[in-house]
Amino acid sequence: MAADLASPTEVPGAWLVGVVRRTAFAVRAALSCRDGRVTAAVVTLGYFALYAVGLGHLGLTGGTATAVNAVVVADPLATATERNAPFQYEPVALVAVGPVEYLFAPVTVAVGVTLAVLVGVTLAVSVVAWRGPSTCRIGAGAGAAAGVPGLLSGFACCGPTVLLVAGVQASAGLLAALRWLVPIAVAGLVATLLWVGSRVDPAAAS
């Protein structure tokens, strides 16, 4: 790292502002190049798709239908804000395109998109920094690791059958912890993004 940040212990406010600025710069820089954009788009879409599969909102019909079909509930606005579980809300539409069907739950989509964008951007910065000349011990795995709790939160819904697959029996403590997976994922992703951004040297990258 060439350009130093303020000391986090001596001037924490200035340090934090510096980290945020440097991260914002790193994100802009990453998305300005093709590798970064492709990484962000692929990872964001892939992560969101996995999140939707985990929730059971995206999957195959099991049939051989080829038509496009959509069913919308009677009162989508009121339905959209009905909470089913922590960070999960009622779907308002079922869309089937051939053998694929998708349940559209607007608020849940917002949560999933937030997680997916954070993972996508973090990995984009990581990849660009790793491939660029200003690399500074940034591992691309950091963003992926931070996204795991978010994915688990999707699979942990409605059952949580993921525990059966994992061979773990639910306890009151574990079930309570599952409630916090989404906030933990967001916090972890933001922290990872700031950490990754802080490793980028604006002078070297520009």
Place this chain on the structure above:
Amino acid sequence: MNHTRRAALGSFAALGTAGLAGCLGGVRPTGGTGTDAADANDETAAGAPPTADEPRRLAYDRDALVDESLDGGVGKDGIPSVDDPAFEPVVESDLVDDAPVFGVVRDGEAKAYPQRVLAHHEIVNDVVGGDPIAVTYCPLTGTAQGFERGETTFGVSGRLVNSNLIMYDRATESWWPQVLATAVEGPMRGATLREFRVVWTTVAEWRSARPDAVLMTDDTGYVRRYGNDPYGIYAPLDGYYAAERTIFPPLSEPETGHPKSVVLGARTAGGAVAFDKRTLLDRRVLTGTFEPDGDPAVAVADATLSTGYVYRTSADATVEPDGDGYLLTGRGAGPEGPFEPTELPLERVLALDAMWFAWAGFYPDTGFAGEHTGGGYGR
């Protein structure tokens, strides 16, 4: 019957080893019933669900059951009940023949509720034969039960005990574990719901037996991927329904038998009995005893719907197959019959399908008859 873990410890507690109570995680078989005049409040809120005169056996103290209840991961009504179901003639349904359905007949009106829909809603508040009722299903214990609901409706509390759905009634907010049919918390605590028989069968069998019936459709007021059971598949068997593991800890674990094998269970105020369903369908007649009170019981199979019926009997009575029906011998007389499986001149006891682990968890001292078989839905 032998059980392991907490139930075994609980037996010591029941024998008076009070010092062990702190080690039991709150689970202590009591040998009691749902009767407790001190708890049941006669002046509960208007519109409370109607209650039964005869209680059901409770093997555990109600406080222990509340202590052992867990947040299932969804909030109250996070699994929404269906309060305005729609139906179509069963003969017009395009469900595959072996799709599981829950059949109900009341006052001549026949309806069926597909398992694929109830896996996503667990409770349907409906009217059958002019009576307001609720048909309920817990996927994790494989139990489908019907309750009279009066002017109120039932909802999913979001909590579980012994993996079993805890319902709540919207008039008093009391908690009703489905299998127990007894309130364990709230103003109705100690009261027992009025139950009626729900038959777990297939759409083809129901269509054949009751071509006049209607079948609940996917038009529930909600959108769900009804073709996707979040827990597994019954035909072919897969997922949770086939696995030996459970997601939530049972109140007690039987030492033998596949946890997800299906039993036809029945309980009275004084005891419970379980008949392995597949064995019953093979042998047609099984005898057992309600435990712990020791009353004799007999179960007969109904091949038409691949189900069975349970009767309280007497030691000198014998039931045996005769053609499609059953002969009853004893009671100081020669053979009577043949009788239809639902028409034996004995005291019929309401029966329900249940996963073996769930039944044995709620009734660790239950009587058992038949051979333990594998997971599935008892056929």
